[in-house]
Amino acid sequence: SLFLLTDSFGDVHPDSRGLGLYAGDTRVLSHYELRINGARPVVLRAGSAASYGSTIQLTNPDFLRDPGDKVDPEVVLRRQSLGVVRERLVSEGFGERIRIDNFTTHPERCSLTLRMDADFADIFEVRGVIRPERGRRTADTAQGDSVAFSYLGLDGRRRRTRLRFSEPIRVVPASMSVQEVDACLRGDGTWPEVKPTPDAAGQVLLVFDWTLAPGGHRVLDVTVRTESEDEAASRAVDHGPRPVLGEAAEAAHRAWSSGSAAVSTPHVFADRAFRRALSDLRLLVNSGPGPDERYVAAGVPWFSCLFGRDAIITALQLLTVRPQVAREALSVLARLQATEIDDWRDAQPGKILHELRTGELAAAGEIPHTPYYGSVDSTPLWLMLLGAYQRWTGDDALVDRLWPNALAAMAWIESYGDMDGDGFVEYQRHSSRGLINQGWKDSADANRHRDGTLAQAPLALVEVQAYVYRARRELARLARSRGESDLAHRQDRAATELAAAIESRFWMEDAGTYAMALDAGKEQVDAVASNAGHVLWCGAASPAHARRVAESLLGPGLWSGWGIRTLSAEMAGYNPIGYHLGTVWPHDNAIAAAGLFRYGLNAEAARVTGAMIEATVYFRDSRLPELFCGFDRTRSAYPVPYPVACSPQAWAAGSLFHLLGSMLGLEPDANKGELVLHAPTLPDYLPEVRLENLRVGETVVDLLIKRSDGSAGVEVLHRTGDLSVVVRL
Known part of the structure; x- marks a missing residue:
């Protein structure tokens, strides 16, 4: 769960929300700023060829002899005389290589300063939670070639961050200004003495004073290690030389790719988006809470942890390309399935968890996430995944092992889930620190009536009833x-x-769609929203109503031109920048498209699919974010980013593969040795798709799907094992 967020310069500012290096739900580096001769470099380009690394190219501004001279400043080194490259890798550790090149014809004195600190803030603190009391920073150390920061949390755990450098460090008082540092560099080499005290903690300022030969360069390598005294709970991030980190990262991503189905297409932007999505999903793989467990984290930065709903939906999306993600998710969630009533954690027997946290707040009992079970939909979704996984893999041994968990999950649905015995699954929080809303739209203001008033719990969400419908069908098939x-x-x-x-x-x-929910009085929560698309996905709608829902989803209220909004623009309370009040979520759109394809509404589904693929063009690195704003395309020629969206985010990345599987109409039956493609469809912008290393049971098959005269033909390029590929138009 190690990840790094910086600005475009590669810096981490202490006053910028969210930036930092994180490990184990803790910000282990909260300040990390680079300066050259006291000045901030100029960014030339920042980008990443791979999800686990980035390269930032910079140069120098004009360096002045007296920066305070506004009348006749003397330039001592002209702009663009130095090249600065920051290469960083995040895998099983964090490493950065800083290289400075002198492009002049004479020697240049160059000072590189690094200002750093670690606040050890829990991710919930970074998100805005105010604590009445914190743990305490303990003495920092800076000597030889390393700097170490330390913190003793209220959970009794001591956390440390150690930075190691490829050459000896010079520590100067952190209070020194840019001008004071510059004066020392240009003086007689005498620096103020840093006097360590037993409880000294705070910023550390390092200076590396170099003279670069004409055409020469210098390199500084930085590696980071985080550790905790509680070794059983920690995920110590070891470090080594930067090349070792790079080799480990590349090897991990190669192994992930070789074990996954490969998607390729002549459409340049779509092809790039599919490759980025698969790489991002590997980036989000975390070690599980138990030995040999793994899961795909929900998203960076806010949700780099195990989420039941997110892990399940991501696994469903990836069955086409990597079914082992589903096996891992099913297993870890089954092991953590609730076995007792615990109101603090909104837990009841048989319930699948919502969120597991490992930071200080969780360990100290300040939040209930150890794990927290306040999710009404994780349990039926888990049953849906179990059935879908078995269809793809024929893994009856896993079904046998998890059968008691499946029965416990259905028992929760039929007892604790159906709070009043009316046949619908409702939710109402019991925990004082729990979520008010416990569906996927879980912000406090997400569920509204048409007039904008908030719906009152207990709430029976329409999509949850659809999940329960599909869960029952899957359980019935497995039982049979x-x-x-x-x-x-x-x-x-x-x-x-x-x-x-x-x-x-x-x-x-009157609205031609399904209500969002039934409220505490069993009245319809009558706002027009995207929830109805989930009903189609699960096959719970009548064909006549499915057609009406399609008209609603693609009507002027819900359709933004860039996708389906969470809430219709015609509703009171609509807000195109509201988290669940009118924004566009890629996974929500992929679910709706899958539902439209299920009911043969291919033209409508193709519009949704096209909007999602086109949107990738406008986001950095062809990466779909967690969500984006719902402004109408007639007012905005490009999708508008949501300010604090997770990116990369698991079910946003997985949505592309969900869309692909839906377009191709893939329906596997591993036990029968059959793969059916129901009316495979490719839109105009995708002339063909190649799907290699597709696994159904023990069989591996390569397919080429080509568009021709409004339909798509399927060619089997290679097959290992006995599998019947059937196309039904």
Whole structure:
């Protein structure tokens, strides 16, 4: 869970929200600024060829003999005389190589200063949580070739950050100004003495004083290690020389890619987006809380941890390209399935977790995330994933191992989930530090009536009922394959009854879509929103109503031109910059597109798919963010970024693969040795797609899908094993 956020210069400012180096839900480096001869370099270019690394190219501004002389300043080194390159890698550690080149024909004296600090803030503090009391910083050390920061938390754990440099360091008083540093450099070499005290803690300022030969260069390597006295709970980030970090990162990403299906297309932007998405997903893989466990973290920076809902939906999205992600998610979530009632954590037996945190606030009991179970949809989604994973892999051994968990999950749905026995799953928080809203739209103001008033819990969200419908169908199929016919019959009957209840209780004839929810009084929460797309995804809608929902999703209220908004622009309370009040979420759009394809509404689905792929062009590194603003395309010629969106983010990256699988109509049955492509469709901008290393059960197949005369033809390029590939138009 190590990640780094900087500005475009590569710096971390203490007054910039969110910037820093993080490990284990803790900011382990909160200040890291580079200056050359006391001045901030000028950025030439910043970019990353791979998700785990970046290169920032800079140069110098004019260096003045007396920066305070505004009348006749003397330039002692002209701009663009030096080249500065910052290469950094984040994998099992953090490393940076700083190189300075002298492009002049004479020697140049150059000072490189690094100002650094570590506040050890918990990620919840960074997000704005105010604590009545914090732990205490303990004495820093700076000597030889290293600097170390230390903190003793209220959880009793001591955390340290150690930076090591490739040459000896010179520590100067952190209070020194740029002018004072410059004066010392140009003086007789005498520096103020830094007198360490037993409790000294705070900023550290380092100076590296070099003379660069004409055409020459100098290099400084920086590596970072974080550690905790609680070794059982820590994920110590070891470090080595920068090349070692690079080799480890490249090897990990190569292994991930070789074990995944490869997607390629002649469409340059789409091809780039698919490659970036797969690389980002590898970047988000974390070691699990238990031995040999792994999971895909929800997103950087705010949610670099295990989220039940996010891990499950991401795994569903990736079944086409990497089904082992689903196996890992199913296993770790099953092990952490709740077994008792705990109101502090919103837990009841059988419930799948919402969020697991490992930082100081969680360990000290200040928040309930150890784990926290306040998610109404993680449990039915887990059952959906179990069924879908078995279809792709035929892994009946995993189903056997997790069958008690599956039965416990359904027992939660039918008891604690259905709070009043009306057949619908509702939620209401019990924890004083829990979430008010516990669906995927979990901000406090997300669920509203058309007039803008907030809906009151307990709430029965329409998409949750659809998930339960699909979960029952999957459990019935698995039970039938195990010879448990009575259970299968009960689940199928309950699913049929639930679908009818959704139609009768949630359908809004005047709006032509489903209500967001039923409120505490069992009245419809009648705002027009994107939730209805999830009903189509799960197959719980009638065909006639599915067509009406498609018209709503692509109507002027919900359709922004860049995708489907979370809330219609025609509703009171609509806000195109509101987290769930009118923004566009890629995963939400991919789910809606999958639902439209399910009901044969291919033209409508293609519009959604096209908008998502086109949006990648406008975001840095072809990376879809967690969400973006819902401004209408007629007012904005490009999608507007949401200010604090996670990027990379797991289900945003996974949405591209979800869209691909939906377009191709992929329906596997590993036990039958069959892969059906239902009316595969490629839009105009995708003439062909090559899908290699696609796995169904033990079989590997390479497919080429080509668009021709409004339909798509499928060619099997290579097949290892016995698999029947069937195209149904």
